[in-house]
Amino acid sequence: MDELLNMSSTQQVLSMYQHEKCIDELLDGYVKLLDICGIARDYMFQIKEHVHALQSALRRRKGDSSIENSISQYTHLRKQMKKKAKKLIMELKQMDNDNNNNNKLEALSFLDRDHHFFAVIRVLRQVNVMSSSLFQSLFTYLSAPIPSRWSLVAKWMHKGTISCEEKQDIVNELESVDAAICRRIFDVQITHKRLVALESSIEGVENRLECVFRHIIKARASLLNIISQ
Template structure:
């Protein structure tokens, strides 16, 4: 089953700039993954690994002197402010998702530890109850984050690129693509976390 959270098509300029080509190559790998991805932990793990590679290349692009000068020269423009705001919101969601994954690990470890004890131990029932409550709350929160990402995605990239600086247009275009891909992958991850237990077991 292919991943349903696809990066939406857009009307961004298609011309590339030499400084963005490496990032675009990584984006191409992610788009290929996305077209063939499934709702399994292995597939999502591959997507996250590719996303990491993408951000390594993106960091190199943003650290280039020419890129920093370009951003500085156009500081305050709406398209850049939109990207900055979007980046902050994605970082927030990334942080929440990371904390959720750590909580899942802690709760699963506690559950495994309790199950290794003798049957009839009242502690086992308490830990199982706590795990079920955590799982229910976690799935609910994951669904809320998916909704937030969808709302963010629908409003993202609406700022027109009126500036005639082709380097700026190329940079903004590729940064928008990166952020949209980020939203797509995190929607897939959160959807996996929010999946009912029976389906989750079947897709691991």
């Protein structure tokens, strides 16, 4: 994308069509994605803070009430995030639909007028599409179902076994931690191990979100610089 935006022909065509509606839509889309990225980063921070609190409570072992309180707070956070994540997924899907519809309309409008401008807009819009796809994957991850203690017991009984080291098909680290803390009697070592795995996963997501944030900022800044010349 950098090479495309640095081409003099690209800069000329963007300046020529700087007042087109699709330019404003692109810039607005970048802003929306930056807002969503900020929400995602905040979610990661909150989960990590609660993971640290759970780890601290497990290490101290000063009483079940401390652990239960940390578990209750973590579970409450997860439930809140699950609801919000589902709404954000719907919002992102609507953005994708709008992008697809705009591509079709622009194809009819610009293909006969300026192939280069249409191609540039499609490439710039791909930043939105790829970012949206990543965010949808993340929010799907965050909206993983939160099992109840009794639903877990029923699931294990259906499989014909209940063991401390059960080999469940857990989709991600969040569900793994949920499963560990939802037991009436849980193994501290297993729970701690799963919390460590979750924390490591969160750090990886945070790094990826930082890269996406910078990429969107750069794309928006480059477009603004070109059309303001």
